[in-house]
Amino acid sequence: MDITTETTSSPPPPPGPGTTLASKGSSHAGDRVFIGLSRGSGIALLVIMAAIAAFLTYRTGLAVSKDEANFLTSSEWNPAGDPPVFGIAVLLFGTIVSSIIAMAVAVPVAIGIALFISHYAPRRLATPLAYVVDLLAAVPSIIYGLWGAVFLVPHLDGLNQWLDQYLGWTYIFDKTSDGPARNLFTVGILLAIMILPIVTNVTREVFLQSPKMHEEAALALGATRWEVMRMSVLPFGRSGIISASMLGLGRALGETMAVAVVLSPSFIISGRLLDPGGGTFAQNIAAKFNEADEFGRDALIASGLVLFVITLLVNGAARWIIGRRKEYSGANA
Amino acid sequence: MAKRIDISGLSAYYGNHKAIDDISMTVEPRSVTAFIGPSGCGKSTFLRTLNRMHEVTPGGRVEGKVLLDDENLYAKDVDPVAVRRTVGMVFQRPNPFPTMSIFDNVAAGLRLNGSYKKSRLTEVVEKSLRGANLWNEVKDRLNKPGSGLSGGQQQRLCIARAIAVEPQVLLMDEPCSALDPISTLAIEDLIGELKERFTIVIVTHNMQQAARVSDRTAFFNLAAIGQPGKLIEIDDTERIFSNPSVQATEDYISGRFG
Numbered sequence: 079m080d081i082t083t084e085t086t087s088s089p090p091p092p093p094g095p096g097t098t099l100a101s102k103g104s105s106h107a108g109d110r111v112f113i114g115l116s117r118g119s120g121i122a123l124l125v126i127m128a129a130i131a132a133f134l135t136y137r138t139g140l141a142v143s144k145d146e147a148n149f150l151t152s153s154e155w156n157p158a159g160d161p162p163v164f165g166i167a168v169l170l171f172g173t174i175v176s177s178i179i180a181m182a183v184a185v186p187v188a189i190g191i192a193l194f195i196s197h198y199a200p201r202r203l204a205t206p207l208a209y210v211v212d213l214l215a216a217v218p219s220i221i222y223g224l225w226g227a228v229f230l231v232p233h234l235d236g237l238n239q240w241l242d243q244y245l246g247w248t249y250i251f252d253k254t255s256d257g258p259a260r261n262l263f264t265v266g267i268l269l270a271i272m273i274l275p276i277v278t279n280v281t282r283e284v285f286l287q288s289p290k291m292h293e294e295a296a297l298a299l300g301a302t303r304w305e306v307m308r309m310s311v312l313p314f315g316r317s318g319i320i321s322a323s324m325l326g327l328g329r330a331l332g333e334t335m336a337v338a339v340v341l342s343p344s345f346i347i348s349g350r351l352l353d354p355g356g357g358t359f360a361q362n363i364a365a366k367f368n369e370a371d372e373f374g375r376d377a378l379i380a381s382g383l384v385l386f387v388i389t390l391l392v393n394g395a396a397r398w399i400i401g402r403r404k405e406y407s408g409a410n411a
Numbered sequence: 412m413a414k415r416i417d418i419s420g421l422s423a424y425y426g427n428h429k430a431i432d433d434i435s436m437t438v439e440p441r442s443v444t445a446f447i448g449p450s451g452c453g454k455s456t457f458l459r460t461l462n463r464m465h466e467v468t469p470g471g472r473v474e475g476k477v478l479l480d481d482e483n484l485y486a487k488d489v490d491p492v493a494v495r496r497t498v499g500m501v502f503q504r505p506n507p508f509p510t511m512s513i514f515d516n517v518a519a520g521l522r523l524n525g526s527y528k529k530s531r532l533t534e535v536v537e538k539s540l541r542g543a544n545l546w547n548e549v550k551d552r553l554n555k556p557g558s559g560l561s562g563g564q565q566q567r568l569c570i571a572r573a574i575a576v577e578p579q580v581l582l583m584d585e586p587c588s589a590l591d592p593i594s595t596l597a598i599e600d601l602i603g604e605l606k607e608r609f610t611i612v613i614v615t616h617n618m619q620q621a622a623r624v625s626d627r628t629a630f631f632n633l634a635a636i637g638q639p640g641k642l643i644e645i646d647d648t649e650r651i652f653s654n655p656s657v658q659a660t661e662d663y664i665s666g667r668f669g
């Protein structure tokens with residue numbers, strides 16, 4: 079608001095077309111500044127994204143062109159060797175397996191907590207509980223990592239033995255070494271705990287928006303509480319659950335410190351999840367970046383690009399799943 | 412099929428606030444009973460006590476008795492879920508499940524009651540949609556979402572969903588207030604047909620509607636804002652609209668207040 083508008087608008091504005099048109103330019107100065115700012119921020123975001131992608135691609139090109147092994151399928155990592163050989167197979171496997179374990183554990187639990195907070199718990203309990211979940215999201219990942227290494231690893235020994243004893247025949251739970259549980263399975267559990275708050279919070283928000291009229295429709299048909307959840311709340315929240323899971327997956331894929339502290343890494347691919355070893359993209363970069371030379375860093379950046387692409391694909395897939403059945407979603411009710 | 416409802420000494424509360432006070436009346440089977448009265452007089456609350464939906468609202472509480480052919484809905488050992496399977500309800504705004512197809516919407520109540528063979532389910536869905544005068548309009552698109560129908564069609568879909576489980580009583584909470592006059596007429600015709608099979612209770616703000624569809628009419632009123640709603644009188648619809656025995660009823664019907 080500047081002074082010219084004040085003076086022209088304080089008396090009842092004269093109906094003449096000239097005055098209205100004349101005052102228009104000056105009164106919209108604020109708009110122009112705002113449009114410039116928001117357009118500038120939008121462009122800056124695109125430029126930053128493009129710059130990151132270009133940087134990653136350029137350095138990846140430098141590294142991969144000298145790689146004597148197949149970058150995608152090799153399970154060796156020796157960029158300082160002569161000839162240099164390195165590949166991401168181990169990292170890809172470890173990242174995906176630990177993230178799948180994390181999702182499998184975290185998503186059902188998160189849905190349960192979110193339903194409890196949004197629909198079952200009395201308000202006196204729901205509010206503090208939601209607050210505690212928020213707090214969990216604020217804990218730095220290195221704290222989770224330390225807790226995982228010092229507390230979780232020894233306490234998962236028993237579970238590992240139990241799984242080995244009763245589910246060892248499935249191969250993935252066949253434990254062949256006696257070492258501590260610094261394996262991909264433990265990493266998956268730790269990641270599950272870490273992504274639990276974000277998945278819970280997003281699904282809870284969606285469940286809270288579930289329309290009362292559909293819940294009442296289900297109740298009036300003689301649905302029990304759980305049937306109300308199944309008939310109206312969960313279908314309504316379906317796309318929200320998917321986006322929440324993908325947010326969690328994004329965090330699990332990129333988690334660095336907690337994995338680096340807990341996992342005892344090695345460059346092998348083993349389906350035996352209870353044996354130590356394996357690695358993830360982020361953990362590998364964190365572990366090797368400091369002691370790597372210029373070329374070694376380029377090799378690590380190349381692996382980072384793969385992680386970047388995977389995250390993009392995960393988000394794209396999430397959007398596709400959400401958009402696929404739009405006409406059935408609760409949004410157009 | 413249809414059952415008589417005997418209500419005695421029924422009061423309903425929201426927390427400490429008494430919404431309706433000491434209501435007693437009888438609802439005859441195979442008839443339409445209309446509830447009329449000014450906004451806030453508790454007629455919707457009263458309707459929701461008849462299938463134990465009132466207590467779903469936080470703080471909702473009911474005192475008194477509702478007998479459905481001698482069985483008290485508020486007896487200690489009665490499961491509210493079972494009550495709602497016997498007493499169906501249609502709401503003010505059409506509320507088909509948006510994530511379900513037309514077919515699944517109608518079948519939803521049946522699937523709650525247990526597993527049915529696909530052929531039996533198809534049969535009941537068709538019968539219910541025919542019963543709701545909707546079959547001809549949707550028979551070619553049973554697998555399309557129910558939310559794609561018009562408002563009036565959605566409301567008839569909700570009626571089909573409610574009658575698919577063969578309830579004893581059908582409660583309707585202003586079922587036409589969100590609909591245009593043509594859809595309203597379709598629903599009113601439907602109510603006339605449904606009363607052959609069900610005991611129907613309908614809340615309405617539209618007095619012509621009460622006069623058109625109902626056999627008996629109950630008039631509710633409240634002394635002042637914040638006071639609990641009370642039943643003023645219940646009588647044959649014809650009598651209520653021509654020669655009511657209470658002055659307040661006549662004032663309300665002739666538009667002198669409210």
